[in-house]
Amino acid sequence: MEEGVPGTGATPQKAVPPAAPQAAAAARAQPFRQRDPNAPIYPPMKTRDVRPLYPPNRTDEEATVFLEGIIDTNGLMKGLQVLEPANADFARAAMDAVNDWQFEPTRLHGVPVDTSIRITVRFVR
Numbered sequence: 001m002e003e004g005v006p007g008t009g010a011t012p013q014k015a016v017p018p019a020a021p022q023a024a025a026a027a028r029a030q031p032f033r034q035r036d037p038n039a040p041i042y043p044p045m046k047t048r049d050v051r052p053l054y055p056p057n058r059t060d061e062e063a064t065v066f067l068e069g070i071i072d073t074n075g076l077m078k079g080l081q082v083l084e085p086a087n088a089d090f091a092r093a094a095m096d097a098v099n100d101w102q103f104e105p106t107r108l109h110g111v112p113v114d115t116s117i118r119i120t121v122r123f124v125r
Contacts, residue, residue, distance in 0.1 A: 050100040067098055070116055075103040
């Protein structure tokens, strides 16, 4: 799974109101579950999004950070690491934000399972 996220210079939303992302995740999940309630696998769905902050000591630079980690059975990120060499400021900002993401975990035959995820974070001004 890959997801691109533009970094901004705006103040981050450290917590999105819980009802909004959970309702959105449930709405996205509903068509899959209505189609086939016995489907063997449901992909993870993000229920909490935190946008990365553009590093304040960088000026008008663009950067891309590639991350890889695991969405565990509780829907939390674990083992997050930078895949390619990246500027430390951008890598730190990306990891700080992504580590706060939460998901409805992947379910295999109704049972939550760990899932690997690759994330691309693009910082643009």
